[in-house]
Amino acid sequence: MVSIKDIAKQAGVSISTVSYALNGSPKVTKETSARILAIAKELNYIPSAAARSLKKRETKIIGIYLTNYSGAFYGQLLQGMMETLSENGYELIVCSGKESHRFLPERMIDGAIILDATYETKELLSHAERGHKLVVMDRRMDHPNISQVLLDNKAGATLAIDYLAEKGHRKICVVKGPDISFDARQRLEAVQKAVQRYSHIEYIEIDGDFHKQSGEEAGKKIHQDFTEPVGVFCLNDEMAIGMYNYFSRTNLRIGEDVHIIGFDNIEVSQYIQPRLATINYSKHKWGALASELLLNLIQKKHSPEHERINVSLIEGDSVRNR
Amino acid sequence: MVSIKDIAKQAGVSISTVSYALNGSPKVTKETSARILAIAKELNYIPSAAARSLKKRETKIIGIYLTNYSGAFYGQLLQGMMETLSENGYELIVCSGKESHRFLPERMIDGAIILDATYETKELLSHAERGHKLVVMDRRMDHPNISQVLLDNKAGATLAIDYLAEKGHRKICVVKGPDISFDARQRLEAVQKAVQRYSHIEYIEIDGDFHKQSGEEAGKKIHQDFTEPVGVFCLNDEMAIGMYNYFSRTNLRIGEDVHIIGFDNIEVSQYIQPRLATINYSKHKWGALASELLLNLIQKKHSPEHERINVSLIEGDSVRNR
DNA sequence: TATAATAAAGGAAACGTTTGCAACAAGTGA
DNA sequence: TCACTTGTTGCAAACGTTTCCTTTATTATA
Known part of the structure; x- marks a missing residue:
């Protein structure tokens, strides 16, 4: 060399x-x-990148931690991040290997964006304590080295319930997410608060884990107890897709017998029949904002910030008037 | 510190x-x-990762270069890679930033897997010349430091054309991919060869670029020239999805007037109505094999290898008997 | 008991940069 | 002419490891 x-x-x-x-x-x-x-x-x-970063104590690389790559979800998110970062001379790498949590403490990256509920808050905190800069997108944290940008889950969940109620639904079922997920917890909480405002509504909860399979199982449960049209709020689109799968094998019709609304507006949702009603937000903006806050933190321009991403309702034929 | x-x-x-x-x-x-x-x-x-890798001249990190994250496509691919790599003590990072091509020469990573047609072959070759190890998944390269694992595009394209012919189609239309894509070129070549075997078939080519938008446009063109049922081979599923979008706004029915088959079997394809016929292959295996060959190269166990991933036909109601 | 062999620990160079400081030359002003 | 800037370059330490080689202490062998 x-x-x-x-x-x-x-x-x-x-x-x-x-x-x-x-x-x-x-x-x-x-x-x-x-x-x-x-x-x-x-x-x-x-x-030599190693020699330089050993001496300069920086790598000009930012890491994004993701649980899994499944959803087409991440495309726009990463795009938004990359644009902001590369404008400022930083590179983005996606970390999701078993040992990749070491990248930050070992100073392989200059900062990290967290979107991985399995990453322990305790560990994140210890990184922050050591002076590393973080942005969390999947939990609430208050620390001088941590900024956060969260979805407005409460508003979204409320929109969903109101939409079902507005369409005349008196029996509403929510398919929950995993306890580990902050988004799932916030959404559920808002749902519970929202249904209380409708005294005539019969409200049921079914377990779910944000994956398709649990959506299918929830569909089965709903089918078994079926007596009258029901409005279902799946706490994310992926489970809604799973539920579509299930009902496509039955005599119950989505948008007639079973009315479904999801959350996330993932790409598939617009292609399935009938179009899935869902809660939308800009993934691109979410990613861009997260990167921006991280750069602010790293370049010491600002103290930590707490931002929120707005959501909106997307109507779809999966929910019709009762 | x-x-x-x-x-x-x-x-x-x-x-x-x-x-x-x-x-x-x-x-x-x-x-x-x-x-x-x-x-x-x-x-x-x-x-300190920097100090260690400066001294040891290795990072135990492998990079995968992707053009874009769009498709849910990549989930399984990356999963396959990660499993193989982490079993051998390596981490995987996804590189797609503007400057990330520097990671390999600057020895930020120990090896790279290429699935990004915009990455210049010339540049890859110069890396290999310098002794860096590579696996290419999107082109053909012959060099002692480069292994390759390609899809069997020819078999796939032939399967697709035969399937349409078998279903009685006498008018067949192919929606092409971008010239830059090796897969697109191979598929097209095989299509041209395959249709020659059917002298009674009327064969038409339409431009496409592997993105949804071009599938929609191709749909429009087909609609304009529509006189009789037509079989369409979209060189990837994404364009097929775009074409679905187009025809959903028309009076022509997929599986009746327009018969569509795609390539890739991306996740969405099984959820759209009617189910898209397509060419399938194991993304997981593709990724795992690529990683394996890279490790072989790095650990000097083997000389470069050239592997091929098998494909198979998935039938769907998007193609019916004429 | 003297010597060789073995085990445990330390010294120091090396990996490839960056950067504060010193050195030196040439030009400036009094 | 002398001291003083200014501009250009070099020296050497430092970043945090790994690893070859040496030293020292211990035990086994003759």
Whole structure:
């Protein structure tokens, strides 16, 4: 491997001069600099990321921690992040390997964005204590080194329940998410509060874990107890898709017997028949904002910020008038 | 930051002893080792990735280069990779930032898997020349440091055309992919060869770029020229989805007037109505195999290998008898 | 008991950068 | 002419590890 040492020798200057030249410092004269650059190119010089980050104590890399890649969900999210980051000279890497949680403490990355409920809050806190900068998208944390940008789950869940009520539904069923998920907990809480406002509504809860399979199982349960049209709020779209799967094998019709609304507006939702009603939000904006807050934190421009992403209702033929 | 130096001082031993202890070397006695480990834990020691990789000239990280995250496509692929890699002590990071192509030459990663047609072959070759190990999944390359694992596009495309022919279609239309894509080129080539075997078939080509939008546009074109039932082979599922979108707004029915088959069997394809006929292959296996070949290359167990992933036909109601 | 072999620990160089400081030359003003 | 800037370059330490080689202490062998 050719290093600045080789360039220095070749150019007959010291390694510090080479370093300055390579970094475009004005301390070295134009001619020397040009000569050094030429030699560097000729020798096919490539800097060592390890050596540089060892010395500079930074990598210009940001990590995003994701639980799983499933949903097409993440495409826009990552896009939003990358744009913001690359404008500021940072690279984004997606971390989801078993040991990737080490990247932050070992200073392989300069900061991290967390969207992974399995990442322990305790651990995040200890990173922050050590001075590392974080943005959390999936929990609430209050610390000078942590910013947060959360979905407005409460508003979303309330919109969903109100929508079902508005369409005349008197029997409402919610398919819950996993306890580990902050979003799931917030949504459920808002649902419980919302249904209380409708004294005539019969309200039922069914377990779910945000995956398709549990949506199918919830569908089965609903089918078994079926007596009259029911409005179902699946706490995310993925379970709603699972429920579609189930009912496509039965004699019950979505939008007639079973009315379904989801949450997230993932890509598939617009392609299934009938179009799934759901709660929408800008994934792109979510990602961009998270990155922005992280950069603010890293560049010490701001103290931690707490932002919220707005949501809106998307109507669909999966919910019709009762 | 606490370093092995601090531990050494605290324990009253040399830094080399600490290093050996931390790495579980048998050179240091059990008691000393235990004492050092205890102190390390107490001081909250965390190694520096930069320092280690500077010295060891490896990072135990593999990078996967992806064009875009769109499809739910990538979930299983990455899963397959991660499993294989983590079994062998490697981490996977997804690279798709603007400057992330520098990760390999700067030795931020130990090897790379390429699934990004915009990555120039010339550049890949220069990396390989420098001794870096690669696996390509989206082009053909022959070099001692490059393994490849490609889809059997030809078999897939042939299956698709035969399927349409078998269902009695005499007018067949193919929606092409972008020239930059190796898969697109291979599929098209096989299509052209396959249709020649059916002298009675009228064959038409329409431009496409693998994105939904172009599928919609292709649909429009087909609609305009519509005279009789037509069989359409979209060179990937995403365009097929786009075409569904288009025809859902028309009076032509998929599976009756327009018969569609795709390629990739992405997740959405099983949820749209009618079920999209398509060409399937195991994304998980594709990813796992790519990782395996890369590890073989890195660990010098093998010389470069050229593997192929089998494909199969998935029937769907989007193609019916004419 | 003297010597060789073995075990445990330490010294120091090396990996490839960055950067504060020193050195030196040439030009400036008094 | 002298001291003083200013501009250009070099020296050397530092970042935090790993690892080869040496030293020292211990035990086994003759």
